[in-house]
Amino acid sequence: MSALEPGTLHQRFTIRGRVSERRLDQYLAAALPGLSRTFIQRLIRDGHVTVNAAPSEPSYRIRRGDRIEVVLDLPQGPAVPPEDIALDILYEDDHMLAVNKPPDMVVHPAKGHQSGTLVNALVGHTHTLSSAYGELRAGIVHRLDRDTSGVILCAKTDAAHSALAKQFEARTVxxxxxxxxxxxxxxxxxxxxxxxxxxxxxxxxxxxxxxxxxxxxxxxxxxxxxxxxxxxxxxxxxxxxxxxxxxxxxxxxxxxxxxxxxxxxxxxxxxxxxxxxxxxxxxxxxxxxxxxxxxxxxxxxxxxxxxxxxxxxxxxxxxxxxxxxxxxxxxxxx
CATH class of the missing domain: 3.30.2350.10 (Pseudouridine synthase)
Known part of the structure; x- marks a missing residue:
């Protein structure tokens, strides 16, 4: 799969010998190419992933015969309303944007901050944003603190999101x-x-x-x-x-x-x-x-x-x- 669509994500995997002893998060990152390893780690820690019907950890070493299940309910309809918020766009093409985030702007909706976020502004600016982290974090590849200003990269497609996220994970950015x-x-x-x-x-x-x-x-x-x-x-x-x-x-x-x-x-x-x-x-x-x-x-x-x-x-x-x-x-x- 390449994106998180509204509804329910429900995937089952049975481990064969050739992939045993790999970390659980590494295996799922390869099996679900539209999702970053960081997002998968969060899914595992939040209990959306089970191994043999029991909660697990990202570092768990999978074994032959393990049964892995991923279940995640996804919001129906637009999770983030678009808002007409001016953006200081440093760069934009069909794959990504670079935005100069102002201070006092939260990156994505969270408790106490449901509007006025960078994601609200991005949804109002373009209909094409990656969904690898879910609609509440549409386009978001990395974060800046609310009161930290400056350049932040956003992805328009899940392929671009994956390519950028891998660079952050490999520390080549x-x-x-x-x-x-x-x-x-x-x-x-x-x-x-x-x-x-x-x-x-x-x-x-x-x-x-x-x-x-x-x-x-x-x-x-x-x-x-x-x-x-x-x-x-x-x-x-x-x-x-x-x-x-x-x-x-x-x-x-x-x-x-x-x-x-x-x-x-x-x-x-x-x-x-x-x-x-x-x-x-x-x-x-x-x-x-x-x-x-x-x-x-x-x-x-x-x-x-x-x-x-x-x-x-x-x-x-x-x-x-x-x-x-x-x-x-x-x-x-x-």
Whole structure:
């Protein structure tokens, strides 16, 4: 099958000897070519996949004679209403789009966010979107946090979705972010290699975990120094939840205005001047100063390497301009 159609997905498989000892998620990714391995892993964990009539895990090694069943009820009719939301489209063809997502936009509908999402905008923009992750995530190949701006790739067909998703899984996608951080890193560039997992204190947050975490690697390069702040180019080598934010906080340089992993959720011009902000002052930025600046992938149809760059939004540029004006560094690097 190549897509998830409305109704019920119901597939049964009996394992023969030649494919035994493969991981369950790997086997199903090959057997259901329209679905990404990440989506299949979620199906398994959510109980939509059974092995010999019992729940299983993605890492389960299948054996000869195993009976695998996949059952998933899919929404009837349009799950996401189209909305007339302007999109900053960096690139579009018959296979994919690259969009410069603004801050304060949720990528797909979820609890508490049923409208105004990127998917609502995409459905309003085009009738052709991939459905490999279901209609609630139509076209979505990867994600950005709500308050992270920048370039995000979307697939128009299931074939394009599969080709792009495989690149993310193989970590061949090159992803660069711009981040404005608190403090000045001692080194001009460094690799942060620290495993991440759920925080034991705050389950909704992530944390560096020396035991039980998943491998996470981030490279940062200082682009410009200011008194008490720095502009970084950050390259993701892995793609864990909140990876950049947690890693930068871990080395003592949280992203500016990151209320979850830093010390404040907004930064004012008066803060840079060392003054108390007046009651009527608007913040320079009131969300994490993190922007997905550049991404490079192989085109899903041609295989040609293509790169997309998204200009930062107004609040990011306002903060950067204020730092250049009020907190210049005698030995800044550009």
């Amino acid at each position: 090159e992803k660069h972010y711009l981040a404005i951080v608190e403090g000045e890193p001692e080194l001009d560039a460094d690799l942060i290699d620290a495993a991440l997992g759920r925080s034991t204190r705050h389950p909704e947050a992530m944390a560096v975990r020396r035991q039980g975490g998943k491998s996470a690697r981030t490279i940062y390069r200082v682009q410009q120094r200011f008194r008490g702040f720095a502009l970084l180019d950050v390259q993701l080598l892995t793609g864990r939840t909140h990876q950049i934010r947690v890693h930068l906080a871990h080395i003592g340089h949280p992203v500016v205005a990151d209320g979850s992993y830093g010390s404040r959720s907004a930064l004012y011009r008066s803060d840079l001047l060392g003054l108390e902000p007046p009651d009527d002052e608007s913040p320079l930025i009131a969300r994490q100063a993190l922007h997905a600046h550049r991404i490079a992938v192989a085109h899903p149809a041609t295989g040609q390497r293509i790169e997309f760059t998204a200009p930062p939004p107004a609040d990011f540029l306002a903060l950067l301009g204020a730092l250049q004006e009020l907190r210049p560094h005698a030995s800044h690097r550009t």
